[in-house]
Amino acid sequence: MPADDFCTDIANKLNTGILIIDSQYNIVLWNRYLEVHANKKPENVIGQNIFEIFPELPEKWFKRKIESVFQLKTQSFCSWEQRHHLFELPHTRPMTTDSHFMAQNCSFLPLEIKDNNEHVCILIEDVTDVCHYQSKLKKTLEELAQANRIDGLTQVFNRKHWEECLEKEFSRARRYKHGLALIMFDLDHFKLLNDTYGHLGGDIVLIETAKVISKLLRLGDLFGRYGGEEFAIILPNTDMVGALDVAERIRVAISKNIINFQETEIKVTASVGVAVITEADTRYEDLISHTDLALYDAKASGRNIVCVAKDVTAA
Numbered sequence: 001m002p003a004d005d006f007c008t009d010i011a012n013k014l015n016t017g018i019l020i021i022d023s024q025y026n027i028v029l030w031n032r033y034l035e036v037h038a039n040k041k042p043e044n045v046i047g048q049n050i051f052e053i054f055p056e057l058p059e060k061w062f063k064r065k066i067e068s069v070f071q072l073k074t075q076s077f078c079s080w081e082q083r084h085h086l087f088e089l090p091h092t093r094p095m096t097t098d099s100h101f102m103a104q105n106c107s108f109l110p111l112e113i114k115d116n117n118e119h120v121c122i123l124i125e126d127v128t129d130v131c132h133y134q135s136k137l138k139k140t141l142e143e144l145a146q147a148n149r150i151d152g153l154t155q156v157f158n159r160k161h162w163e164e165c166l167e168k169e170f171s172r173a174r175r176y177k178h179g180l181a182l183i184m185f186d187l188d189h190f191k192l193l194n195d196t197y198g199h200l201g202g203d204i205v206l207i208e209t210a211k212v213i214s215k216l217l218r219l220g221d222l223f224g225r226y227g228g229e230e231f232a233i234i235l236p237n238t239d240m241v242g243a244l245d246v247a248e249r250i251r252v253a254i255s256k257n258i259i260n261f262q263e264t265e266i267k268v269t270a271s272v273g274v275a276v277i278t279e280a281d282t283r284y285e286d287l288i289s290h291t292d293l294a295l296y297d298a299k300a301s302g303r304n305i306v307c308v309a310k311d312v313t314a315a
């Protein structure tokens with residue numbers, strides 16, 4: 001068997017699309033894989049221009065790619081991550097994907113054959129499964145990262161992530177001399193509420209309260225669950241006047257919120273502490289501790305009240 005026949009036989013048996021084009025972009029070889037996947041017989045394709053057979057090809061980009069292969073005589077590559085596919089070939093994997101077409105890795109190989117005409121061989125590899133599983137993995141990792149930041153019960157930021165946000169906002173506020181306010185609030189007599197309605201009732205109160213407060217806040221505000229029934233909100237670029245306004249709205253919203261639980265209506269109040277960043281604060285923990293003290297004052301003053309950190313009121 002002559003070598004050419006061996007090559008043709010191999011090309012037809014490979015599970016890869018193989019097509020060769022000349023310098024005019026006319027197709028000179030079309031293997032069995034393409035015959036099956038593009039549903040076009042070689043006699044209807046050979047001698048035709050590649051842009052007629054695949055009108056979806058991005059002509060300008062494709063020509064630039066092929067020209068560089070001709071000129072530099074080096075291989076080139078296009079992965080599915082750059083372009084999901086170049087050739088609209090339906091995928092045949094037994095899986096549901098976002099695209100009808102197979103994800104492809106395409107290689108462009110320079111060929112020099114005896115008559116000295118320049119040709120480029122294009123290999124088309126079906127990587128639909130790689131693309132599919134990579135996309136799934138990416139989505140799962142994003143979901144995991146999100147779950148790591150969120151409190152499972154209330155769906156606001158958990159303490160760890162919230163503190164990371166505060167650390168960033170704190171150093172940004174110090175660097176650019178921006179305002180930064182902190183609000184911490186704690187539901188009043190929550191132990192009694194748990195004792196009266198059970199832990200499930202307490203949980204519903206936490207969930208509903210977080211929902212009500214989330215709706216009150218601006219997009220840039222960072223709302224987290226600091227501990228059991230204590231929540232905290234970072235207000236970037238906010239001074240004491242603005243923070244007090246938000247704090248009072250939070251207090252009122254919680255006191256007016258009626259939570260339905262097992263045919264009873266639960267009402268709850270919150271004590272609120274507010275502080276803003278000062279020159280003296282060198283660590284984000286300083287701001288937390290000032291806000292926490294203000295919250296303690298609110299509890300000591302009889303609850304359902306907003307209190308401001310002492311050093312700020314004095315200033």
Ligand SMILES: Nc1nc2c(ncn2[C@@H]2O[C@H](COP(=O)(O)OP(=O)(O)OP(=O)(O)O)[C@@H](O)[C@H]2O)c(=O)[nH]1
Pocket residue numbers: 153186187188189190191192194198199200201202203206227228229299303
């Ligand atoms: N249902 C429920 N209860 C929680 C959760 N986390 C903490 N708690 C409860 O919240 C209660 C907090 O009680 P305390 O710290 O004494 O505070 P309090 O009763 O709210 O009293 P004041 O804060 O002084 O008004 C405790 O009984 C905790 O068990 C939670 O995720 N779900």
